[in-house]
Structures are given as C-alpha cells and as structure tokens.
Amino acid sequence: MVTAITDGVKVSVETVYQPEYSNPANEHYMFAYRVEISNLSDYAVQLMRRQWFIFDSNSSRREVEGEGVVGLQPIIQPGETHIYVSGCNLKTDMGSMKGAYLMKRDIDGSEFEVDIPEFQLVAPYKLN
Template identity: 70%
Template sequence: MTTAITDGVKITVETQYQPEYSNPANEHFMFAYRISIENVGSHAVQLLRRHWHIFDSNSTHRQVEGEGVVGVQPIIEPGQSHEYISGCNLKTDMGSMKGEYQMVRLMDNTLFKVTIPEFYLVASYKMN
C-alpha cells in the first residue's frame, strides 16, 4: 500500500496482479489498482481530471489524461472519501504508475494538484 497527502487530500493505492486477464506469452500483463481519495482538509473538494505516467520495466513510458475517474468527478466533503478500482495493462511483468489529480476547492474555486504517489505493478510470481 502506498500513501501520500497533498493539500489536505490523502491518496492511498493498493495493487493486484490479474493472472486470469493476463497473457504473458503475448506480452499482456493486467493489473488492478484500488485508489482511496480521502479529504483530510477542512473544505469540500471536487476531482476534475487525472494525469497518469505509466512505466513498463522495458523503459516504455506512456501518459493517460482525462476527465474524472472511472466516469465521475466526485465531490468529497471534509472527513469523507471516494474509492474506485481501475486497471492497467503492461507489456512486462513489472512496472509502475504515478500521476496527479486536478482538483478544485469548492469554497473559493481554487484549482490545485494532488500527487498520486508512485506505486509498483508486479506480477505475483515475481514476489516469490
């Protein structure tokens, strides 16, 4: 589990290799990740956009940007959290992801960025 706090927003990430959706012979490795976005600040915030950096262990780097997360732009009140599960495919059995969310503080419409800490995607058989 990986955690970071930026401007009153706590991001926690857990990952899991998905062997049933992977095909190593065809360089297809599927990973799921669960992200919890907790508002530990004192003002409501809304997640507007995401920006990911995805790295394979073969030095491939790609970026993914878009609105919201899994189709929503959640408003998170102080003391509340939003959790979602998504996935990422790699061409290798190890890699990493990191990024940022663009958020707005609803009290004064201040835009700010929240760091998504780097986390590792590793096939379970590599951990033995």
Template identity: 75%
Template sequence: MVTAITQGVKISVDTVYQEEYSNPEKEHFMFAYQISVENLSDYSIQLMRRQWFIFDSNGTQREVEGEGVVGIQPVIEPGESYSYVSGCNLTTDMGSMSGNYLMHRTADESDFTVDIPEFQLIVPYRLN
C-alpha cells in the first residue's frame, strides 16, 4: 500500500491483479485498486474531479480525467474517510498510475489539488 498526505487529505492505495479478467496472450492485464481518501483537516471537503496518468512498461501513456469518482462527488467530513474500488487495464504485465483529485473546501469555497501517489501495477509472477 502507498500513502500520501496533501493539505490535510490522506490518500492510500492498494492494488490487486485480476487474473480472471486478464488475457495475457492478447496483451490484456486487468488490475483493481482500492483508494481511501481520509480527511485529516478541520473542514468538510468534496471530491470534484480526478486526473489519472497511466503508464505501461512498453512506454504507452494515457491520461484519464473526469468528474468525481465511480460516478459520485463524495463529501468527506473532518475525521472521516471515503473508499472506493475501480480498475485499470494495461497491455503489459507491469505499469503504474498516479494522479490528483480536485477537492472543494466548503468552509471558504476554495478548490485545491490533492496528489494521488504513484502506485505499481505488477502481475504477481513478475515479482519472483
């Protein structure tokens, strides 16, 4: 698990290779990741947007962005957290993801960016 704290928001990421949804012969490797967003600040925050940078080990890079996460824009109160699971497919058995969230602080109506730490997507047999 990797973790980063930016402006009082802690992001933790855990990944799992999805063998049953992968097809290595067709260069399709599926990974699931769980993200926890913990509000360590004294203010309510809302996750407005996400931006992902996805890298395959063959040099392919993709950028994905959009509103919220898994179809919602969660409000996270001080001391609370929000977790969700999503997925990413690669064309190689190794890669990585990183990115950021655009957050909205309701107390002063300000927006700020929170870093999503880089995490590795690696098929387990590559670790032997």
C-alpha cells in the first residue's frame, strides 16, 4: 500500500492483479485498485474530479479525467474515510498509475488538489 497526505487529506492505494479478467495472449492485463481517502482536517471536503496518469511498461501513457470517482462526488466529514474500488487494464504485465483529486472545502468552497501517490501494477509472476 502506498500513501500520501496533502492538505489534511490522506490517500492510500493498494492493488491486485486479476488473472480471471486478463488475457495475456491479447495484451490485456486487468488490475483492481482499492483507494482509501481519509479526511484528517477539521472541515468537510468533497471530491469533485479525478485525474489519472496510467503508464504501461512499453512506455505508453494514458490520461483519464472526469467528475468524481465511480459515479460519486463524496463528501468526507472530518475523521471519516471514503473507500472505493476501481480497475485499470494495461497492455503489459507491469505499469503504474498516479494522479490527483480536485477537492472542495465545504467551509468556504475553496478548491485544492490532493496527490494520488504513484503505485505499481504488477502481475505477481513478474515478482519471482
């Protein structure tokens, strides 16, 4: 698990390779990732947007951005954590992701970026 804290918002990510949804013969490797977003600040925050940078080990790069996460723009109260699971496919059995969330403070409507730490996507057989 990797973790980063930005302006009182802690983001932790863990990943798992999904062989049942992968097809290496067709260069399709599926990974799931679980994200925990914890509000360590004194005010509620809302996740407005996400931006991901996805890297394959063959040097290809994709950018994905949009509103919220998995269809939600959660409001996270002080001391609370929002958890979601999503997935990513790669053309190789190794890669990485990183990004940022655009958050809004409930107290004054100000927006700020929260770093999503870079995490590795690696099929377990590559680790042997």
